[in-house]
Amino acid sequence: xxxxxxxxxxxxxxxxxxxxxxxxxxxxxxxxxxxxxxxxxxxxxxxxxxxxxxxxxxxxxxxxxxxxxxxxxxxxxxxxxxxxxxxxxxxxxxxxxxxxxxxxxxxxxxxxxxxxxxxxxxxxxxxxxxxxxxxxxxxx
Amino acid sequence: xxxxxxxxxxxxxxxxxxxxxxxxxxxxxxxxxxxxxxxxxxxxxxxxxxxxxxxxxxxxxxxxxxxxxxxxxxxxxxxxxxxxxxxxxxxxxxxxxxxxxxxxxxxxxxxxxxxxxxxxxxxxxxxxxxxxxxxxxxxx
Amino acid sequence: xxxxxxxxxxxxxxxxxxxxxxxxxxxxxxxxxxxxxxxxxxxxxxxxxxxxxxxxxxxxxxxxxxxxxxxxxxxxxxxxxxxxxxxxxxxxxxxxxxxxxxxxxxxxxxxxxxxxxxxxxxxxxxxxxxxxxxxxxxxx
Numbered sequence: 001x002x003x004x005x006x007x008x009x010x011x012x013x014x015x016x017x018x019x020x021x022x023x024x025x026x027x028x029x030x031x032x033x034x035x036x037x038x039x040x041x042x043x044x045x046x047x048x049x050x051x052x053x054x055x056x057x058x059x060x061x062x063x064x065x066x067x068x069x070x071x072x073x074x075x076x077x078x079x080x081x082x083x084x085x086x087x088x089x090x091x092x093x094x095x096x097x098x099x100x101x102x103x104x105x106x107x108x109x110x111x112x113x114x115x116x117x118x119x120x121x122x123x124x125x126x127x128x129x130x131x132x133x134x135x136x137x138x139x140x
Numbered sequence: 141x142x143x144x145x146x147x148x149x150x151x152x153x154x155x156x157x158x159x160x161x162x163x164x165x166x167x168x169x170x171x172x173x174x175x176x177x178x179x180x181x182x183x184x185x186x187x188x189x190x191x192x193x194x195x196x197x198x199x200x201x202x203x204x205x206x207x208x209x210x211x212x213x214x215x216x217x218x219x220x221x222x223x224x225x226x227x228x229x230x231x232x233x234x235x236x237x238x239x240x241x242x243x244x245x246x247x248x249x250x251x252x253x254x255x256x257x258x259x260x261x262x263x264x265x266x267x268x269x270x271x272x273x274x275x276x277x278x279x280x
Numbered sequence: 281x282x283x284x285x286x287x288x289x290x291x292x293x294x295x296x297x298x299x300x301x302x303x304x305x306x307x308x309x310x311x312x313x314x315x316x317x318x319x320x321x322x323x324x325x326x327x328x329x330x331x332x333x334x335x336x337x338x339x340x341x342x343x344x345x346x347x348x349x350x351x352x353x354x355x356x357x358x359x360x361x362x363x364x365x366x367x368x369x370x371x372x373x374x375x376x377x378x379x380x381x382x383x384x385x386x387x388x389x390x391x392x393x394x395x396x397x398x399x400x401x402x403x404x405x406x407x408x409x410x411x412x413x414x415x416x417x418x419x420x
Contacts, residue, residue, distance in 0.1 A: 001141055001281055001420050003316040005388050036143040038180060038278060040318060040384050044395030046333045052241055053186045053233055058221030062230050063237075066211065071346065081338030090342050093333055097343075097379055099237055101332055104180050104244050104384050106276035108145050113274055115184025134393055136386035138318055138419065139278065140141050141281050176283040178320060178418055192381055193326045193373055198361030202370050203377075206351065239377055244320050244384050246416035248285050253414055255324025279418065280281050 004032040004137040007044075012127035015073070016095075018060050019122040021050075021133070026112060028135050035110045037139015041120060042102035044132040047092035049099035049123035067095045067125075092125035099123045107139055144172040144277040147184075152267035155213070156235075158200050159262040161190075161273070166252060168275050175250045177279015181260060182242035184272040187232035189239035189263035207235045207265075232265035239263045247279055284312040284417040287324075292407035295353070296375075298340050299402040301330075301413070306392060308415050315390045317419015321400060322382035325411040327372035329379035329403035347375045347405075372405035379403045387419055 006028050010019055025041060041050045053059070071094035077083050080090030103120060106113040122133055146168050150159055165181060181190045193199070211234035217223050220230030243260060246253040262273055286308050290299055305321060321330045333339070351374035357363050360370030383400060386393040402413055 001316075003419070005316075005386065005393065036141075036145075036278070038178065038276065038318065040386055042384075042386075044398065046395070046397050051237065053237070054222075056222060056225065058224055059230060059233055061221045063234070066234055070210070070350070081341045082334075082336060084338055085336065090339060093339055094343070094346055097331065097333070100240065100380065102384055104182075104242055106145065106180055106182075106274055108276070113145065113276070115186070115272060115274075117186050118184065132395060134386055134395075136318065136388070136393070138316070139143070176281075176285075176418070178318065178416065191377065193377070194362075196362060196365065198364055199370060199373055201361045203374070206374055210350070240380065244322075244382055246285065246320055246322075246414055248416070253285065253416070255326070255412060255414075257326050258324065279283070 001138060002034050002140060006135040008133045009130050010122050011130045012124035015127050016064055017124045017127055020055055020119055021122050022119045025120050029107055029112060032137045034107050034137050034139040037107045037137060039105045039107055040102060040136040042134050044134050047089050047096055047126035048131055049096050050103050050133060051099045051123055052103050052118050052120055054117050055119040067098060070098060071095050089126040095125040141278060142174050142280060146275040148273045149270050150262050151270045152264035155267050156204055157264045157267055160195055160259055161262050162259045165260055169247055169252060172277045174247050174277050174279040177247045177277060179245040179247055180242060180276040182274050184274050187229050187236055187266035188271055189236050190243055190273060191239045191263055192243050192258050192260055194257050195259040207238060210238060211235050229266040235265040281418060282314050282420060286415040288413045289410050290402050291410045292404035295407055296344055297404045297407060300335055300399055301402050302399045305400055309387055309392060312417045314387050314417050314419035317387045317417060319385040319387055320382060320416040322414050324414050327369050327376055327406035328411055329376050330383055330413060331379045331403055332383050332398050332400055334397050335399040347378060350378060351375050369406040375405040
């Protein structure tokens with residue numbers, strides 16, 4: 001069994017934003033030499049996501065608006081108990097649960113085994129500081 | 141390490157629908173010969189899900205109603221920016237994030253290591269055309 | 281390839297509650313002897329979750345309130361078709377989809393490869409009875 005571990009760092013300048021990391025991940029899969037196996041990509045921070053969806057800017061705007069409706073930003077200590085600790089990011093912990101922490105992807109014949117539109121995104125919900133993403137590959 | 145890769149195709153005749161794929165997956169696990177390992181099952185399309193829950197038709201109706209409340213279908217370009225591209229399925233991209241892209245299941249003694257009610261479903265949110273599901277098995 | 285399979289049982293005395301299971305999981309990873317690999321932790325019941333987030337009681341209260349807004353408990357058969365079967369837990373099946381069934385975590389140098397605040401929780405949405413969590417470790 002081969003395994004590879006890599007860490008990517010992202011610093012999104014807005015509170016909320018999505019970064020297409022597909023080519024970074026493809027590069028790491030090629031480098032690993034794994035032909036058949038599994039790839040795990042996860043946010044290492046709890047106010048961020050890694051998810052797979054469409055690389056379409058209109059959809060990303062829709063996601064932002066929708067997530068803001070489901071879990072509105074509110075720095076005050078009234079709405080969210082978490083924000084009584086001095087934090088202002090309770091909403092980000094909720095947005096991340098909707099979008100998910102991680103993706104697991106099949107590697108087949110040395111490549112990401114993807115459908116036609118699948119792309120991997122880093123999803124940031126409390127940005128303006130560096131955060132890490134873990135990439136783990138196991139297989140043969 | 142053994143590995144198996146299979147693709148299943150589903151063509152759901154409604155816009156939204158759930159298909160119980162547990163027996164398809166059980167068959168592939170048996171065929172793989174893997175005794176101890178991990179199974180990945182994921183939608184290869186970004187308006188569909190694979191999820192694990194109960195095989196109870198009333199619950200599935202509840203899911204449809206609930207998802208429609210959380211992310212209503214609206215083909216017009218007013219509500220969703222994505223639908224300004226000529227698409228009408230922005231809502232399906234959101235429903236899929238709630239229900240998830242994939243499941244990872246343990247294989248123990250050659251079988252899906254499941255609790256009493258766990259069943260695997262393909263979840264379609266923009267149907268009426270064929271879509272694929274990836275099944276990847278690794279282990280020994 | 282090494283593999284380990286363990287089952288943990290939790291009996292949460294309230295309908296909804298979160299249990300920090302990180303140290304249980306760390307212990308099983310150490311016991312497994314796996315240095316590089318993947319860990320799967322999943323609820324074996326369909327009204328429960330395993331998720332990774334912050335160990336902060338205020339945030340957990342926020343999650344409970346938020347999930348109750350997104351999918352309110354209602355034992356009556358009017359709101360949820362599932363509750364016409366004699367069940368009263370349709371809401372729990374929805375809360376579990378938001379919070380997720382499982383987490384997959386990298387094992388690196390014999391340890392959970394975690395960011396600074398990542399902790400693993402069992403999430404119960406229909407408690408007051410024992411339920412199981414599966415822990416599967418594969419690697420070398």
